[in-house]
């Protein structure tokens with residue numbers, strides 16, 4: 001099983017950074033983890049979000065967010081939600097379903113004809 005991280009949505013904010021007060025450094029990123037098995041690609045139900053300031057090179061935690069940042073965050077979260085990854089079934093899954101049906105049919109055929 002392998003893990004992948006998808007970036008669902010990223011946006012540069014015009015808001016003031018609560019740490020360095022710069023207006024062009026903030027970037028918000030929404031990511032989603034995904035587990036991969038031979039049959040499925042199964043994304044995590046939860047979206048992870050990160051607010052990073054490129055000017056002072058620090059992660060801004062929600063406790064330090066201003067009201068303006070929260071408003072922009074909510075707006076961008078909605079965009080991220082629309083890009084959310086859902087369970088994907090791989091071809092191997094369908095192949096095993098077909099094999100199972102063929103096996104059952106073969107067993108039924110043998111039972112009927114014996």
Ligand SMILES: [Zn+2]
Pocket residue numbers: 017018019020021022025053054055056057058
């Ligand atoms: Zn900053």
